[in-house]
Amino acid sequence: MNLYFISSLILSSLALISLIFGNYLIFNNLSIFLEYKFYGINSADLVMVLLFDWKSTIFLSTVMFISSMVILYSNNYMAGDLNKVRFLFLVILFVLSMILMIISPNLISILLGWDGLGLISYCLVIFYQNVKSYNAGMLTILSNRVGDAAILLAIAWMLNYGSWNFYFYLDFMDKDILMYLIGGLVILAGMTKSAQIPFSAWLPAAMAAPTPVSALVHSSTLVTAGVYLLIRFSPLLTNSILFKILMLTGALTMFISGLGANFEYDLKKIIALSTLSQLGLMMCILGAGFSNLAFFHLLAHAFFKSMLFLCAGILIHSFSDMQDIRFMGNVVKFMPLTCSVFNIANMALCGLPFLTGFYSKDLILEVNLLTNLNMLSFFLCYVSTGMTVCYSVRIFYWSFISEFNFLTLINLHDEDWMMIAGMIFLFILSILGGASLIWLVTPVMMTVYLPLSLKLLVLGVIFMGVMLGVLVNYFYMLMSYNKQLKFLSFLGGIWFLPHLATYGVNAGILKLGVEYKKILDLxxxxxxxxxxxxxxxxxxxxxxxxxxxxxxxxxxxxxxxxxxxxxxxxx
Incomplete structure (x- = not known):
């Protein structure tokens, strides 16, 4: 029994305990605070507080269970790596940082977990130690530093309140202008960590990390930290102008990333842009004031997104570390189990009825129709849902049923039992997880009364997405190479966002540095x-x-x- 297997067993046991504890808290309507005071300065006490309520415990169980499956999967995925043990320790530290952030109602301890996530994600992104990984790591950590600075400023402003336990202020300080300022800083921090526009460029770049890390980061840890923090702050900011801006930003992020995924060829980047689209949906419904629905989608999305990445890792392994979907194809004959699991995860992502994604996405889109939503946000939400189906069909076509376009001497096969075991557990949750979660998150039956045409609108959008996906693939193959490049440079590049948010900002500073070096040093x-x-x-x-x-x-x-x-x- 090696370290990977033992770590996976411990985390899955803790996940089960956390789930049982969370159910106990829900049914008894309890919240538990554990408090330890370090010292006091100027009437402000530095106190370590741990909050165990139904949200934190259920999210903890999700994070630990997915982490245990990813670690089990990594045992064989990283088998040939010289730094296998270091990778395991980094992943465990990453999970511990996320756990600290989840159970903290205190901005100081949240900053510890928040900074831990940023630092360890940098170490994991540059794990392979080449130029591409280094550039992606720098982009990731520098984008996240903006959010870290915002939380530091929020900590400084909260000195006026006598305590950094924001959880105690949310209900009765919602009219205070200073609290709005703190809320604005927290929204900025959440937008950087969850890669909303204009901070979206780092999320596809972070794909330079090993695939198990991508599965962990994009399902339940790093990118969901921003959404979770805003869910905690939602009582303060609901119905404020800040949340309305957040709703529009989320809808725009959803639209742009969905469009970008339809013109991307890197398998991992397509799934990363899909994550960005789902984060936009969470931010959109959170901005509309439905924090519980955002939390529900956060949990449901974690199951099938981690499974998508694990299946993508097996495909990349089989194709000798090649990620371009144009070279794949006809894999369904050689890897039937992986293809089945991958397609179920894809269907759950699209919101196909009675899979995990359906319960949260359908409810979110229907509740959106009941709110006083403007036409732009409504249009962006529904079109982006259709685009999700469109790029899912595109992945299915290029990876599984198109002609095989790679080397003939290549060994395509389903991997060993440890990698498959991690996928199978997540596969079960991708089918049954949504139905189970809706009992927990909405114990009182939520019925959305809509006309039949609006009820069928979501299903109509899904089928329109399927048709659009088929047509896009067909017409795109007929286009000349030069026209394809023009399309790719704009739409596949997230509308030049990497150039605006990174190269545009960094180029001037780096050029100035070179000039000063010439003038001063030389x-x-x-x-x-x-x-x-x-x-x-x-x-x-x-x-x-x-x-x-x-x-x-x-x-x-x-x-x-x-x-x-x-x-x-x-x-």
């Missing part, structure tokens, strides 16, 4: 300071060396000079 500064100082130091050293030589004449000269100096001062 220019007059070197001539005046370095070279001049060097020659003067040489002269001084020669002089002192001359003095230190055992020359009687020099000693007498110094003695006479000293006597003369004393005589001049005292006379």
């Amino acid at each position: 220019g007059w500064t070197e001539e005046l300071l370095v070279l001049n100082l060097r020659s003067n130091l040489f002269k001084l050293m020669n002089f002192f060396q001359l003095i230190h030589m055992n020359n009687l004449k020099v000693y007498i000269l110094i003695f006479v000079s000293w006597i003369f100096l004393v005589f001049m001062i005292f006379i």
Whole structure:
């Protein structure tokens, strides 16, 4: 029994305990606070508080269960890696940072978990240690530093309240302008961590990390931290202008990432853009004031998204670490189990009836129709849902049923039992998880009364997405190569967002740095300071060396000079 298997067993056991504890808290309507005071300064106490309510415990069980499955899967995925043990320790630290963030109602301890997530995600993104990984890691950590700075500013403003336990202020401080300022900073932090526009560029770039890390990051840890923090702050900000802006930002993110995924060819990046689209949906419904629905979709999305990445990892393994879907094809004949699991996860993502994704997505879109939503947000939400189905059909076509376009001497096969076991458990949850969660999250039956045409609108959008996916694939193959490149550069590049948010910001600063290096380090500064100082130091050293030589004449000269100096001062 190796470290991976033991870690997976411990985490899955803790997940089960957390789930049972969460059910106990729900049925008894309880919240538990554990508090430890470190010290007090200027009437503000530094207190470590742990909050166990139904949201934190259910989310904890989800995070730990998915982490256990990913670690079990990683045992064989990372089998040939020299730094296999280091990878395991990084993943466990990553999960511990997320756990600390989940159970903290205190901004100081949230910052510890938040910064831990940012730092360890950087270490995991640069795990393969090449230029691409390094660039992706720098983009990831620098984008996340904006959110870290926002939380630090929020901590500084909360000094006025006597405690950093924001959970106690949310209900009765919602009219305070300072609390709105703190809420705005928290929204900024949540947008950076959950990669909303204009911070979306780092999410596809973070695909440079190993695939098990992508499965963990994109399902239940790093990117969901921002959504979870905003769910905690939602009582303060519901019906405010800040949440309305967040709703529009989420809808735009959903639309742009859905469009980008339809013109992307990297398998992992397509699934990453799919995550970005679902995060946009969570932010959109959260901005509309339905925090429980956002939390429900957060949990449901975690199951099938982690499974999608694990299946993608097996495909990439089988194709000798090649990720371009144009070289795949006809895999269904060689890897039937992986293809079946992958397609069930895809259907759950699309919101096909009675799979996990259906329960949350259908409810969100129907509740959206009941709110006073403007036409733009309504249009973006429904079109983006159709695009989700469109790129899912595209992945299915290119990966599984198109012609095989890679080397003939390649070994396509389903992997061993440890990798399959991790997928099978998530596969079961992708089918049954939504039905189980809806009993927990909405114990009172929620019925949405709508006309028949609006009830069928969601299903209509799904079928329109299927048709659009088939047509896009057909017409795209007929297009010339130059036209394809023009399309790819704009739509596949998330509407030039990487150029605007990263290259556009960094290029000027880096150019200025080069100019200053030329002027200061390699220019007059070197001539005046370095070279001049060097020659003067040489002269001084020669002089002192001359003095230190055992020359009687020099000693007498110094003695006479000293006597003369004393005589001049005292006379």
